[in-house]
Amino acid sequence: MDKIKNIFKILYSPSEFAMIRHYLFIIQFFFNQEEPMFLKV
Numbered sequence: 628m629d630k631i632k633n634i635f636k637i638l639y640s641p642s643e644f645a646m647i648r649h650y651l652f653i654i655q656f657f658f659n660q661e662e663p664m665f666l667k668v
Contacts, residue, residue, distance in 0.1 A: 630657075631654075631657075634650055634653065634654060634657075
């Protein structure tokens, strides 16, 4: 769970949208889902 918390900490820190997309893809592969809900938003 600590890894996930750290990822979300970084998610809300960067100002560049590209960085956010980068970590969203990391989460996507982490949960091994084809279409994560937060990528549909």
